[in-house]
Amino acid sequence: MAKSTLISASGKVLIAGGYLVLDPLYSGIVVSTSSRFYTQITDADGSNPNRIRVRSPQFVDATWDYTLEQSLGVSAASSKCVLCSVRSRACKNKFVHLALQNTIGLASELKGEQHVKDALKAGAEIVILGDNDFYSQRAKLDSLNLPRTLASLSKIPPFTTTSGTLSNVHKTGLGSSAALITSLTTALLIHLSVIPSEDVSPHSPGSVNSDGRKLAHNLAQFVHCLAQGKVGSGFDVSSAVFGSQLYQRFDPAVIASLMGEEAFAPKLADILSPSSTAWNYQVKPFQLPPHTRIMLADVDAGSDTPSLVGKVLKWRKDNAQEALKLWTTLDGLNQSLARTLLSLTDLYEKDKAVYTEVVKYISSMRSDQWLGNPNIEAAKAAVITKFFEAHEISQDIRKNMKHMGNLANVPIEPDSQTKLIDSCVELAGVIGGGVPGAGGFDAVWVLVVDPPVINAPMPSPSELVERTWITSKDIDVSPLSASESLDKGARLEKVADVKGWDAAAAQDGR
Numbered sequence: 001m002a003k004s005t006l007i008s009a010s011g012k013v014l015i016a017g018g019y020l021v022l023d024p025l026y027s028g029i030v031v032s033t034s035s036r037f038y039t040q041i042t043d044a045d046g047s048n049p050n051r052i053r054v055r056s057p058q059f060v061d062a063t064w065d066y067t068l069e070q071s072l073g074v075s076a077a078s079s080k081c082v083l084c085s086v087r088s089r090a091c092k093n094k095f096v097h098l099a100l101q102n103t104i105g106l107a108s109e110l111k112g113e114q115h116v117k118d119a120l121k122a123g124a125e126i127v128i129l130g131d132n133d134f135y136s137q138r139a140k141l142d143s144l145n146l147p148r149t150l151a152s153l154s155k156i157p158p159f160t161t162t163s164g165t166l167s168n169v170h171k172t173g174l175g176s177s178a179a180l181i182t183s184l185t186t187a188l189l190i191h192l193s194v195i196p197s198e199d200v201s202p203h204s205p206g207s208v209n210s211d212g213r214k215l216a217h218n219l220a221q222f223v224h225c226l227a228q229g230k231v232g233s234g235f236d237v238s239s240a241v242f243g244s245q246l247y248q249r250f251d252p253a254v255i256a257s258l259m260g261e262e263a264f265a266p267k268l269a270d271i272l273s274p275s276s277t278a279w280n281y282q283v284k285p286f287q288l289p290p291h292t293r294i295m296l297a298d299v300d301a302g303s304d305t306p307s308l309v310g311k312v313l314k315w316r317k318d319n320a321q322e323a324l325k326l327w328t329t330l331d332g333l334n335q336s337l338a339r340t341l342l343s344l345t346d347l348y349e350k351d352k353a354v355y356t357e358v359v360k361y362i363s364s365m366r367s368d369q370w371l372g373n374p375n376i377e378a379a380k381a382a383v384i385t386k387f388f389e390a391h392e393i394s395q396d397i398r399k400n401m402k403h404m405g406n407l408a409n410v411p412i413e414p415d416s417q418t419k420l421i422d423s424c425v426e427l428a429g430v431i432g433g434g435v436p437g438a439g440g441f442d443a444v445w446v447l448v449v450d451p452p453v454i455n456a457p458m459p460s461p462s463e464l465v466e467r468t469w470i471t472s473k474d475i476d477v478s479p480l481s482a483s484e485s486l487d488k489g490a491r492l493e494k495v496a497d498v499k500g501w502d503a504a505a506a507q508d509g510r
């Protein structure tokens with residue numbers, strides 16, 4: 001049977017630390033999502049030797065063909081001519097091309113040219129599929145006459161076609177390109193035996209800190225920067241590889257020599273080595289508290305988010321003192337939020353029964369009522385107090401982010417979003433919410449308690465939030481189905497476990 005490798009990588013939501021995380025002094029809280037990008041690589045039958053065919057069957061005109069040239073280079077510079085793109089029905093896909101080119105370049109440095117040539121001699125078939133959440137499903141729901149609800153989303157087949165091209169798809173901000181690059185480069189590293197599949201296997205202990213995973217991270221980070229033509233903070237790639245985390249960025253100097261067109265570029269393997277201390281990013285473990293649920297929605301306020309980042313950074317540069325004060329305040333709040341949310345997991349571990357009772361208790365009350373009963377027993381009061389702290393801190397973060405937007409004259413949390421998030425945060429069982437990442441008119445996140453048993457016939461906090469979204473008059477809100485992924489970012493998959501894979505892989509985009 002032909003050798004086949006299937007790897008997924010998670011999407012992301014930056015719930016705190018937007019803008020700050022661009023500076024190595026500050027961290028961001030990244031939640032990785034159950035919505036994932038998948039790449040499958042299968043050895044071809046040999047009828048097209050050396051051909052690598054990449055297909056994204058959710059899109060029209062999304063097949064890209066490449067041929068492995070006869071002579072593989074050994075340095076990064078010469079590896080640039082390893083692949084040539086041939087006869088493609090579609091526009092070029094820079095992200096896919098750079099991912100293939102650099103992964104093959106790295107593999108030939110580490111395993112030898114002959115090894116790579118042999119591995120790809122018969123050619124390879126690559127299929128890329130993204131979970132529905134990465135692309136707006138509004139049009140699909142409308143065409144099926146379905147309301148914008150979570151129940152409607154569950155009726156859309158997995159990896160549904162968009163009936164359009166990649167260039168005009170409406171993305172939802174979950175980090176499609178980072179998850180795509182991570183799944184593609186990691187799958188190829190494994191398929192070419194550069195790293196063992198155990199290094200990203202959810203069943204293998206130690207895979208979280210494996211050298212293979214670190215190499216996959218460094219490579220994906222580099223390729224993503226190259227494809228985007230800029231070095232962002234990299235939180236999206238880091239969470240696609242390592243899962244939910246507190247992220248502190250790497251110094252862009254580590255890849256500076258690979259980003260230009262230098263004739264004598266250094267070896268990829270040296271720069272991307274997992275043991276290189278120049279990769280000074282920091283990943284600290286993070287997860288949302290048990291029995292809570294992050295709810296995400298794609299928001300369409302009828303206006304394009306202008307490029308916010310440049311303006312905020314310019315304001316920071318021009319107003320160094322005021323900015324330092326704001327950045328320091330926000331950093332303190334972001335760190336407190338992380339600590340508080342993590343301490344809730346500790347409280348759960350300490351006494352699961354008390355914690356779970358509290359979750360049920362506060363699920364039917366607004367946050368300002370949570371601490372209203374002076375006679376509640378001490379163990380429960382301790383848990384409620386932490387939930388309330390998380391609420392207060394997240395509200396404070398929102399206030400300061402909105403203030404940042406006002407100072408820089410950009411809509412980080414525009415008034416329409418403020419109104420929407422306020423009306424969610426006022427609901428029973430809601431801990432907090434905000435605008436993810438850079439903010440703007442694009443998306444919202446809300447964190448709710450999610451008790452294992454509901455006080456029937458009361459609606460659950462998540463149902464209340466969903467109703468608020470559906471009935472929102474000013475903004476068009478469309479929920480995403482993602483929850484937090486507790487698996488660590490990039491993951492080895494079995495085709496049989498991925499619902500709808502075979503049917504989706506056989507689609508042709510229409």
Ligand SMILES: Nc1ncnc2c1ncn2[C@@H]1O[C@H](COP(=O)(O)OP(=O)(O)OP(=O)(O)O)[C@@H](O)[C@H]1O
Binds near residue numbers: 134
């Ligand atoms: N399913 C796919 N198959 C192939 N390439 C894809 C796919 N999805 C995304 N891409 C590549 O990623 C590019 C989009 O990258 P871009 O940086 O604009 O997205 P993003 O900012 O990560 O999106 P998001 O809104 O999800 O955060 C596309 O032009 C394409 O090259």
Ligand SMILES: C[C@@](O)(CCOP(=O)(O)O)CC(=O)O
Binds near residue numbers: 021173234
């Ligand atoms: C503004 C920034 O900090 C976050 C952008 O996040 P998002 O793509 O809006 O989720 C930029 C970055 O970290 O690269």
